[in-house]
Amino acid sequence: MRTSIVPRLAALVAALALARWLGGGYVVNLLVVTALFALPALGLSLLMGYTGQLSLGHAAFVGLGAYASAIAATRFGLDPWLTVVAATVLSAAIAWAIGWLVFRLKGHHLAMATLAFGIIVHIALVEWRSVTGGQDGLSGVAALAIGSRELTTDGAFYPVAWTACLVALALASNLVQSPAGLAMRVVAESEAVAGSIGIASDRLKRRIMALSGAYAGLGGALYAHWLGYISPGPFDVGFSIRLLLMVALGGFAGIWSVLFGVFFVVMTSEVLKPFGRYDVVLYGLLLVVVMIWCPRGLLVGIADGFRRLAPQRRLAS
Numbered sequence: 001m002r003t004s005i006v007p008r009l010a011a012l013v014a015a016l017a018l019a020r021w022l023g024g025g026y027v028v029n030l031l032v033v034t035a036l037f038a039l040p041a042l043g044l045s046l047l048m049g050y051t052g053q054l055s056l057g058h059a060a061f062v063g064l065g066a067y068a069s070a071i072a073a074t075r076f077g078l079d080p081w082l083t084v085v086a087a088t089v090l091s092a093a094i095a096w097a098i099g100w101l102v103f104r105l106k107g108h109h110l111a112m113a114t115l116a117f118g119i120i121v122h123i124a125l126v127e128w129r130s131v132t133g134g135q136d137g138l139s140g141v142a143a144l145a146i147g148s149r150e151l152t153t154d155g156a157f158y159p160v161a162w163t164a165c166l167v168a169l170a171l172a173s174n175l176v177q178s179p180a181g182l183a184m185r186v187v188a189e190s191e192a193v194a195g196s197i198g199i200a201s202d203r204l205k206r207r208i209m210a211l212s213g214a215y216a217g218l219g220g221a222l223y224a225h226w227l228g229y230i231s232p233g234p235f236d237v238g239f240s241i242r243l244l245l246m247v248a249l250g251g252f253a254g255i256w257s258v259l260f261g262v263f264f265v266v267m268t269s270e271v272l273k274p275f276g277r278y279d280v281v282l283y284g285l286l287l288v289v290v291m292i293w294c295p296r297g298l299l300v301g302i303a304d305g306f307r308r309l310a311p312q313r314r315l316a317s
Helices: 006-022 025-051 057-077 078-101 105-128 155-178 179-189 189-196 201-227 237-250 258-270 273-293 297-317
Strands: none
Touching: 006 025, 006 057, 006 155, 025 155, 025 201, 025 237, 025 258, 057 078, 057 105, 057 237, 078 105, 078 189, 078 201, 078 258, 155 179, 179 189, 179 201, 189 201, 189 258, 189 297, 237 258, 237 273, 237 297, 258 273, 258 297, 273 297
């Protein structure tokens, strides 16, 4: 049943305003990261949770958006707002083209194809030194500005990041409740059934792939202009695994609960910093645990566990 998103958005905006008012610089920084990571996670939820298409290389679209916007701003001197839009469109176009290729495959073949794409993009970002700067990355990426005020601080960038995230969230929520959202669920269940009722599965999957790529590219572009510096490291396969974990923790088919998954992973990343690059191993183990015991998301899994334990407690008493 179609539900209004206005009350949810209002409650979220109120919570974000309260966090901005009461929280210190560290809290604001974490919430900016949450907003930027939520964008590709929302796109991945649309692709995997609602359309049933597995992607293990989604970090590539985030990296493409970040580098496209950064290069256009630093090398060609274009306005950063314009480069963000251009990077978003470019990521969507590349995602559509990749979808045209990989959606000929099914199951683990599709997973391997998307993983290979992610690896290829990451290697290109590392090795194409004349364009990307290689492992040294690109510095001096121009900050976004409103009038004469540059958004160089976390507090100044906070409303921009969350405005983009909330708009993306509202669009995704409306999409999954629309007839197109119903078609996406049918495709996820059975493409044969979808074809029998007139749904063009391949075209729908490519469109959702393009939308997912646009979300990821927008997140990457905003990330580049917020940080002022980018390198290939954040856009490796490990980040794709973290994105997958974010979606799994919230429940694959749960647009609003994706925010919980993103915030959980962002907070966990702070705890796991002493482990360095080995954190991806822990994320992989957590992903396996969640997908086996909490397939509808961590919160739903915990609630189901309490419901199962309640009768046993009553019998024991």
